Ligand SMILES: Nc1ncnc2c1ncn2[C@@H]1O[C@H](COP(=O)(O)OP(=O)(O)O)[C@@H](O)[C@H]1O
């Protein structure tokens with residue numbers, strides 16, 4: 001497909017990653033997980049002893065790590081200073097700190113530039129995150145905003161956590177709601193639906209139905225061009 005740009009935003013557990021990967025694979029587009037980039041810079045801050053409660057310290061270090069994102073939807077990859085961090089960025093520790101790190105304007109400026117250059121060079125891409133339609137790629141050809149009830153999102157998320165990291169459903173729901181509030185309430189490019197985004201409530205939909213819905217919307221856009 002010619003260089004179509006699709007922005008998929010929404011809170012945690014709405015199906016952004018699964019949907020974006022599948023849509024990109026089906027339509028022959030590249031794929032970018034921007035949450036993984038914020039997780040990667042958070043992992044670097046933690047690994048280098050930067051206090052995540054100190055925005056100035058975070059701002060001062062924001063330019064230091066080199067973050068490289070792969071854009072193959074079949075094999076998403078992310079490295080920091082050459083180290084594969086695909087696993088470590090998914091720990092509860094990183095998850096609990098990522099909102100604080102990603103609220104720092106210097107971090108957002110840096111990561112946003114990186115995202116724009118990847119999207120520019122991709123020749124067609126699905127980019128998923130929180131501020132893609134509003135801030136990173138306001139001229140995207142199609143913007144989707146995924147939602148789902150907190151109960152559905154918590155159930156999906158806790159189904160993924162294994163072993164000692166698997167807390168109870170109520171704790172997962174609580175942590176998720178707190179992260180939503182932090183991400184939606186920050187000053188710089190908060191989680192928000194763009195005015196021209198199509199909202200899809202996935203609470204009662206299967207993943208396959210969401211994928212089909214987005215593929216249809218992309219194809220309609222393409223036909224209208
Ligand atoms: N519509 C859906 N119905 C049921 N489970 C879903 C649906 N969409 C996604 N999931 C599952 O929920 C979990 C979280 O999905 P993910 O794509 O990682 O969400 P996000 O990127 O928005 O946080 C995954 O295990 C995924 O398979």
Ligand SMILES: Nc1ccn([C@H]2C[C@H](O)[C@@H](COP(=O)(O)OP(=O)(O)O)O2)c(=O)n1
Nearest residue numbers: 012013034035036038098102129130131183
């Ligand atoms: N475009 C983005 C993407 C993610 N973030 C921040 C805020 C999110 O809580 C974290 C983690 O995002 P991620 O998409 O990996 O989170 P989930 O997998 O949906 O739980 O990164 C952001 O600020 N802007």
